[in-house]
Amino acid sequence: MAPLKFCANISWLFTELPEVTQRMRDAARAGFRAVEAAWIYSSDLKELKTVKDETGLEFALINTPPGDLSAGDLGLGAVPGREQEFRQGLDLAVQYAKALDCRRIHLMAGRVPAGADRCAVAMEMEDTFVQNLKHAAGVLSKEGILGLIEPINSRITDPRYFLDSPHQAAVILQRVAHPSIRMQMDIFHWQIMDGNLTQNIRKYLPMTGHIQIAQVPDRHEPDSDGELSYTYLFKLLEELDYQDYIGCEYKPQRSTEAGLDWLRRYWSSHN
Numbered sequence: 273m274a275p276l277k278f279c280a281n282i283s284w285l286f287t288e289l290p291e292v293t294q295r296m297r298d299a300a301r302a303g304f305r306a307v308e309a310a311w312i313y314s315s316d317l318k319e320l321k322t323v324k325d326e327t328g329l330e331f332a333l334i335n336t337p338p339g340d341l342s343a344g345d346l347g348l349g350a351v352p353g354r355e356q357e358f359r360q361g362l363d364l365a366v367q368y369a370k371a372l373d374c375r376r377i378h379l380m381a382g383r384v385p386a387g388a389d390r391c392a393v394a395m396e397m398e399d400t401f402v403q404n405l406k407h408a409a410g411v412l413s414k415e416g417i418l419g420l421i422e423p424i425n426s427r428i429t430d431p432r433y434f435l436d437s438p439h440q441a442a443v444i445l446q447r448v449a450h451p452s453i454r455m456q457m458d459i460f461h462w463q464i465m466d467g468n469l470t471q472n473i474r475k476y477l478p479m480t481g482h483i484q485i486a487q488v489p490d491r492h493e494p495d496s497d498g499e500l501s502y503t504y505l506f507k508l509l510e511e512l513d514y515q516d517y518i519g520c521e522y523k524p525q526r527s528t529e530a531g532l533d534w535l536r537r538y539w540s541s542h543n
């Protein structure tokens with residue numbers, strides 16, 4: 273069984289440094305061969321590419337732009353009436369992904385509008401998402417890029433996020449029915465929403481293109497106190513021969529460096 277591949281989410285790790293490029297260098301120094309990030313659109317693309325080339329880092333994943341964060345947007349994929357903006361954001365994400373040779377883009381669904389009843393708007397939002405994902409599939413398949421949809425828990429992290437369960441995502445993926453659109457499995461969110469991780473991982477891994485991890489409930493390092501045994505979960509993913517990236521998307525309890533012992537232990541026991 274091949275060792276699992278971990279990438280540093282530099283929107284959560286190495287945030288002791290303000291600049292994305294500084295975080296990239298620190299991630300490389302810490303031993304990571306790949307990074308992922310939420311939104312890098314305020315960074316100069318040429319600088320990102322220079323540092324990527326200098327460090328030899330791979331860019332594993334970026335997100336589509338969120339929309340207007342200050343107005344409460346967190347993605348536009350499933351938001352009726354914002355289709356044009358979603359498509360413009362997709363084009364920008366593709367521009368960055370191509371320049372950085374990044375092969376995965378998280379197509380963010382977005383939130384149920386404030387004040388709306390989730391059940392009342394669910395069908396319209398799902399239909400909007402399916403149409404946007406079918407459009408994205410056509411764009412991304414030409415570039416050899418995977419589009420990913422990620423359930424984000426609506427119990428703790430984001431009560432209004434539209435896509436909040438792996439089962440809901442699986443129905444949407446079935447409606448889109450395109451190999452360029454796959455699941456983004458964030459084990460932190462899946463535990464909070466559904467538990468039953470062994471069954472859900474076994475069931476949905478075949479349609480998954482990226483994984484993210486954090487401990488539950490405080491979203492710290494995998495080896496911090498919490499509900500999950502990542503020793504068990506990593507063994508399960510090795511047994512299932514998962515070969516894509518695992519994004520380290522957690523809040524360090526102290527510093528990023530101090531919190532990386534779990535990964536050093538994994539690397540030293542698998543090299």
Ligand SMILES: O=C(O)C(=O)CO
Pocket residue numbers: 310335378422424458484521
């Ligand atoms: O909030 C999360 O878990 C994300 O991955 C957003 O991109």
